[in-house]
Amino acid sequence: MNDFVFHNPDKVYFGRGQIEHLPEELLKYGRKVLLVYGGGSIKQNGIYDTVARLLQTSGIEMFELAGVEPNPRYTTANKGAAICKQENIDVILAVGGGSVIDCAKGVAAAAMTASGDVWELVSNRVWVTEALPVVAVLTNAATGSEMDTWAVISNQDTNEKIGLGGSALIPKAAFENPEYSFSLPTYQTACGAFDIFNHVLDNYYLAGDATFDMVLEFQEAVMRTVVKWAPMAMRQPDSYEARANLMWASSMALNTVLDGGTVHGCACHAMEHELSAYYDITHGHGLAIVTPRWLKYILDSTTAPAIYRLGVKVFGIEEGLEVVKGAEKAIDAVSDFCFNTLGLTATLSELGIDDKHFKDMAEHACFGGSISGPKTLTPSDVEAIYRMCL
């Protein structure tokens, strides 16, 4: 069991009647706000109007950065940083899903640098300790960006998609109204749900130290919640209970409550980021394709007990089987969840991806070295896993 620090000062307002507190949270930092949002769905579902009205009646001046991409680009973040510098913005307000919040974090960090270029921070692996404050209004349960230290930024010129981290990137406040995710399409709901699931699985003990039961119990609780409520959210998009469970699971998965004492891994995330970077596919879908193959690839006598436990605790697989056999059943259950329950297509081929860039992608995923985790993955391991996904 490793030593750890838990510190998450983000103030989360959760529920139907909380958005009225938005002005008081913004006014802690000033009166000039940069609103960051995506393709305009918040204009269709009324959230934009609600936010604009609240800001106006509170004497807050609103600037806008619209059109954030599903895999947010550094060029978009840089546009936002330029607005911040020009207009002396006090606080960034992200209204959207993980992409929008990630972009807002990129803006917040870049605005504090001389160059205003977020890619400079990303490519130099800077740990961000200075940024404009970010407040988030969440519309999609998925990335956990509403409570975490990370932003993932894409560079369309170089086919790179890389995480930017830093204590200053934790939002100051987050508003989570499950109703704001009612209008989310089924496909996005499924992809978001699997993103949450994988955030936990990527950090599950697998080949490590299984003695911090309190954390394992919490991890399994989040995965069970996703497995139970994602299908309901897909069948009945306006189920408040289903949306609330997914939204709170999203925040819990990455606010470090689940990290205590474990080795922080990110094998599937590292491999998937290359798929999104090269082919601009939806992150959660890429994860769903990669994850069961990764589990198969790393399965051996050292990882089997944890994979089997996952199957028992999360998918209700029977106890008492031979451990590798049990682990195989667990992997089947993960596959079934991805490709039947969530209805995501199971292969890269179906997304029009072939092996053309696998070698380069594998090198990138390993950042010139290897991916640590329950099994250390070299570029040739990663390439083999990509091939299993074809």
Added chain:
Amino acid sequence: MNDFVFHNPDKVYFGRGQIEHLPEELLKYGRKVLLVYGGGSIKQNGIYDTVARLLQTSGIEMFELAGVEPNPRYTTANKGAAICKQENIDVILAVGGGSVIDCAKGVAAAAMTASGDVWELVSNRVWVTEALPVVAVLTNAATGSEMDTWAVISNQDTNEKIGLGGSALIPKAAFENPEYSFSLPTYQTACGAFDIFNHVLDNYYLAGDATFDMVLEFQEAVMRTVVKWAPMAMRQPDSYEARANLMWASSMALNTVLDGGTVHGCACHAMEHELSAYYDITHGHGLAIVTPRWLKYILDSTTAPAIYRLGVKVFGIEEGLEVVKGAEKAIDAVSDFCFNTLGLTATLSELGIDDKHFKDMAEHACFGGSISGPKTLTPSDVEAIYRMCL
């Protein structure tokens, strides 16, 4: 499901090698520290020396308030507040279990008032928004005071024991080294474990809204962890795993991660505080005596499903029974945990308590009204529950 706010800025350093960060946390607030501790066990187990050395080598001036009682008295807190005023103390350092941290919080709040009297705040039910900063070094997994907004203060003159709450009472930082609880006697370990368990059970949904699965799952995870690891900590006091699981469970139980969407209850705590106030018994022991009787008293067709679910999820009781029968089995399992597994005596009589003050205690427990929860309890209900405990 109710709306809620989650906000807990406490920075927790967890593990063996973390105490070295103590000076940097204290120096955020100044160089004059009031060390608050209890009966001197920290001098026997070396923690006092460690802390004193760290402070001295960092140029921190240390004042002392020693001898905090197991049920901390307002008079002791007032002594601390007087030191703070006289010496211009910058930050309070609590080294001990919940009683010591609670007392430190009382000191921190009283030091900011004109009178310096914590009982004035307690008796006026003031929600504390201004207090000196508190940093905690935890030596006992129990009360959750290391991460929560509460302090429970006793008045020996009036036989009162009342909670003082406030956002300013959340510690700024907490140091949780499981090794610091190795020297805890078996009885204190058992009492602490049941305090944690009851913090969760008092807020379990019981007769309320069971649709926030994510929170229920977390609640059950904490209770399972206590049920699993308390016996190990009692058998093998230097088991790092057992102590770590109990310590992190203690913090999780009351840092509001488990509160989301639920109705915050405190029926058993309200009833037990009167036992401690009148008879100075150990809080967790009083809770263990009261809790199974309370469950029996509130058992009916509305509460049975939740009590049965508790039995299934936490104690592994078989599914599919008739629901009231299942709930009865669950209550038996709670009793068995209290009186067999934890080895606590089962009746008030064994602690030398008779019914002499029951009427007054019941009135006090209801604060002149009633106790809300799955069943509203009037003074006559409370008196009946006390009688079941004889």
